[in-house]
Amino acid sequence: MILQARNLGWRVGRTQIVGGVDLAVHEGETLGLVGPNGSGKSTLLRLLSGILKPTAGEVAVEGQQLGALPRRLAAQKIAYLEQQADTGEAITVRDAVELGRTPWLTPLQPWSHEDDRIVAEVLADADLHGFEKRYWATLSGGEKQRVHLARALAQRPRILLLDEPTNHLDVRHQLSILKLVAALPVTSIVALHDLNQALTCDRVGVMAGGRLVALGAPEEVLDVERIAEVFGVRASIVVDPADGARIFRLDHIR
Numbered sequence: 001m002i003l004q005a006r007n008l009g010w011r012v013g014r015t016q017i018v019g020g021v022d023l024a025v026h027e028g029e030t031l032g033l034v035g036p037n038g039s040g041k042s043t044l045l046r047l048l049s050g051i052l053k054p055t056a057g058e059v060a061v062e063g064q065q066l067g068a069l070p071r072r073l074a075a076q077k078i079a080y081l082e083q084q085a086d087t088g089e090a091i092t093v094r095d096a097v098e099l100g101r102t103p104w105l106t107p108l109q110p111w112s113h114e115d116d117r118i119v120a121e122v123l124a125d126a127d128l129h130g131f132e133k134r135y136w137a138t139l140s141g142g143e144k145q146r147v148h149l150a151r152a153l154a155q156r157p158r159i160l161l162l163d164e165p166t167n168h169l170d171v172r173h174q175l176s177i178l179k180l181v182a183a184l185p186v187t188s189i190v191a192l193h194d195l196n197q198a199l200t201c202d203r204v205g206v207m208a209g210g211r212l213v214a215l216g217a218p219e220e221v222l223d224v225e226r227i228a229e230v231f232g233v234r235a236s237i238v239v240d241p242a243d244g245a246r247i248f249r250l251d252h253i254r
């Protein structure tokens with residue numbers, strides 16, 4: 001297991017925000033995390049990233065306790081893309097993406113051609129060609145989102161934690177980014193609101209009330225009864241006759 005959470009929890013005062021999460025993530029898989037607003041997806045990702053210290057349980061990365069890893073080493077292993085990350089700094093797109101290389105640089109191993117190559121590659125992956133010299137503050141929401149993704153990819157992590165990476169993106173970029181993440185030789189956990197996007201993941205975890213209430217193959221976990229129970233909506237499954245793909249149609253429960 002590349003990432004493992006045992007009885008993971010986080011509380012503020014007496015309020016339990018996330019509790020009792022047991023999760024074993026397989027190397028190379030793309031795990032989708034779905035759940036209603038406030039169900040604890042972001043908090044769980046923050047706990048798995050090490051940004052938030054658990055108040056119960058533990059996280060292990062490649063068998064090592066995350067809390068005991070030096071920050072630099074943790075940042076070489078895990079990249080975390082926050083939901084509404086922003087920066088007030090007057091930096092360019094290229095500066096922002098280059099920051100992703102920070103965990104790998106030392107006085108003995110300064111910036112090299114290899115770092116230039118990686119930055120060029122991730123700028124292309126995130127479809128940011130021609131944006132390198134633009135200032136962050138001048139970008140649209142979707143362009144900023146793609147810069148954040150490029151920065152996370154430049155980190156060349158073993159594990160990529162993405163909090164709603166598609167929420168500002170147009171349809172083409174939503175599709176290309178999810179496809180890119182699935183094709184990368186990296187383990188990814190992706191919080192998503194679109195249940196049809198979740199269907200394309202290797203496995204899906206469902207959060208409700210701070211608990212991981214289901215985990216497994218998308219078609220097993222996202223069944224009509226669970227969607228009604230967790231999201232309070234009626235789902236019907238439509239099959240595309242062209243290729244047999246399943247698509248959710250969602251409506252209010254009357």
Ligand SMILES: Nc1ncnc2c1ncn2[C@@H]1O[C@H](COP(=O)(O)OP(=O)(O)OP(=O)(O)O)[C@@H](O)[C@H]1O
Pocket residue numbers: 012017035036037038039040041042043044207
């Ligand atoms: N520092 C905090 N103090 C108090 N409550 C908090 C704190 N951080 C998070 N919460 C609460 O914990 C719950 C879970 O929040 P979280 O952001 O993890 O949910 P989420 O599933 O990511 O939601 P969304 O889909 O809206 O992004 C929410 O009700 C939120 O208000």
